[in-house]
Amino acid sequence: MKNLFSIFILLTLFCLSSHFLAAQTTRETDSLPPLKFVPKVEVGLVQGIGLGVELPLSKKSTFEVLAGLGSGYTIFENQFENTWVLNNPAFFLQAKYKLYYNRQKRWDKGKSVLNNSGNYVGFRFKYASRELSPSTFNDVSIYQLNNVTLWDVHWGIQRPMGKRFFFNLNLGLGYGYDWDFESGMIYPAADVRFSYKLWK
Numbered sequence: 001m002k003n004l005f006s007i008f009i010l011l012t013l014f015c016l017s018s019h020f021l022a023a024q025t026t027r028e029t030d031s032l033p034p035l036k037f038v039p040k041v042e043v044g045l046v047q048g049i050g051l052g053v054e055l056p057l058s059k060k061s062t063f064e065v066l067a068g069l070g071s072g073y074t075i076f077e078n079q080f081e082n083t084w085v086l087n088n089p090a091f092f093l094q095a096k097y098k099l100y101y102n103r104q105k106r107w108d109k110g111k112s113v114l115n116n117s118g119n120y121v122g123f124r125f126k127y128a129s130r131e132l133s134p135s136t137f138n139d140v141s142i143y144q145l146n147n148v149t150l151w152d153v154h155w156g157i158q159r160p161m162g163k164r165f166f167f168n169l170n171l172g173l174g175y176g177y178d179w180d181f182e183s184g185m186i187y188p189a190a191d192v193r194f195s196y197k198l199w200k
Contacts, residue, residue: 032107035062035100035116042168044193046071046082047126048089054098054116062116064096072128072145075178080187083145088133090145094126098156114160115197122170124189126150130180146180152189161194168193 035056043049048070054062072090074081103118111117131145154172161167169192177184 032104033113034059038115039198040195041198042066042068042193042195044070044191046084046191047092047094047193048084050092050094056116057097060100060103062098062100064098065094066096067091067093069132070128072131073148073150073176073178074144074146074181075148075176075185076181076183078185080176080185085131085145088131090131091129092126094124096122096124098122112160114163115158115166115195117158117160117166120156120158122154122156122172124150124152124154124174146178148176148178150174150176150187150189154189164197166195166197168195 035058036054037056038054040053041049041051048068050066050068050070052064052066052068054064056062068091069089070092071082071084074083098120099122100116100118100120103113106113106118126149128145128148128150130147152172152174154170154174156168156170159167170190172189174187174189175184176187
């Protein structure tokens with residue numbers, strides 16, 4: 001498992017560095033709007049509902065922080081389980097670095113770059129807690145959601161759905177670690193999210 005984790009880290013660094021170098025050669029014009037500060041409410045099919053911000057770091061990158069309630073996880077003996085209990089969710093906190101690489105092409109083609117729309121590669125860290133109020137039956141946990149941390153590298157798209165709504169899709173590879181079972185594994189990372197910009 002340590003070898004797999006090392007491979008995952010090396011793959012992550014390679015992907016981020018190669019896309020960073022490619023992004024440096026991209027032509028930019030003064031007419032391309034800069035990346036914006038975006039406060040938002042976000043609903044994800046996997047992660048749940050959260051409140052967060054996307055902060056511009058440079059002309060091509062942002063840092064995103066999000067906290068909310070949603071699905072929880074269990075990782076044990078090469079099994080990765082994701083459970084979302086609507087009436088008893090887990091708390092989550094995540095941070096993500098996003099490197100955009102095609103905004104200039106979108107702008108040149110007359111496509112919208114509103115609300116930081118574009119394609120990107122990202123690296124995400126996420127912590128998910130146990131369910132807020134553990135559900136038991138005869139003193140046995142029903143769902144067994146644990147304290148879990150997730151790291152993943154992914155490719156994603158961000159697209160506008162009007163002036164304040166926008167859409168996110170990301171696909172990649174991640175490594176999760178269950179602190180209660182002391183067990184970790186590599187998993188496919190995928191999520192679909194819909195966001196609403198809180199103010200202009």
